[in-house]
Amino acid sequence: MLNKISGLARALYIVLAIVAGFVALSMMNVALVLVVLGLIAGLSMPRERMVLAAATLIALPIIGGALGNIPAIGAQLTAVCGNLQLGIAGALASALAIFLYELVMDGVMGLTGGGTTGRAAAATAG
Numbered sequence: 001m002l003n004k005i006s007g008l009a010r011a012l013y014i015v016l017a018i019v020a021g022f023v024a025l026s027m028m029n030v031a032l033v034l035v036v037l038g039l040i041a042g043l044s045m046p047r048e049r050m051v052l053a054a055a056t057l058i059a060l061p062i063i064g065g066a067l068g069n070i071p072a073i074g075a076q077l078t079a080v081c082g083n084l085q086l087g088i089a090g091a092l093a094s095a096l097a098i099f100l101y102e103l104v105m106d107g108v109m110g111l112t113g114g115g116t117t118g119r120a121a122a123a124t125a126g
Contacts, residue, residue: 006044013037013087021080031086038090045095053092060085 013034020030045053064081068074 003044006041009037009040010087010091013041013090014084017083017087018080020083021076030083034083034086035090038087038092039094041087042091042094043098045091047099050092050095050099053088053095057085057088057092060088 016030016037017034019025020034060081064078064085067077067081070077
């Protein structure tokens with residue numbers, strides 16, 4: 001269920017980022033909505049996608065600057081890249097928070113001896 005909600009939030013922030021780049025949406029705070037949808041989308045982000053998300057987050061301003069040189073629609077494409085950056089930043093923030101929580105909990109369980117890393121020894125009849 002969480003994967004479906006996160007996937008829907010991801011799809012919504014991508015569509016909203018594109019639409020808001022071309023159409024002025026003065027009825028809502030688009031940046032806030034993009035970040036909140038990103039936070040929801042990041043709840044089920046797998047660890048292997050975190051590096052890709054971080055690289056995309058870093059690359060989007062550069063891509064937006066390059067696309068800004070296209071006549072007639074360059075400014076809109078730059079806005080789309082900026083909007084996508086907001087959504088991905090929210091997703092990465094929640095994914096990193098979950099990752100750090102798991103690291104802390106693993107460390108605490110390691111201190112208390114509550115976690116088991118191996119299998120229990122089995123008795124053998126001999």
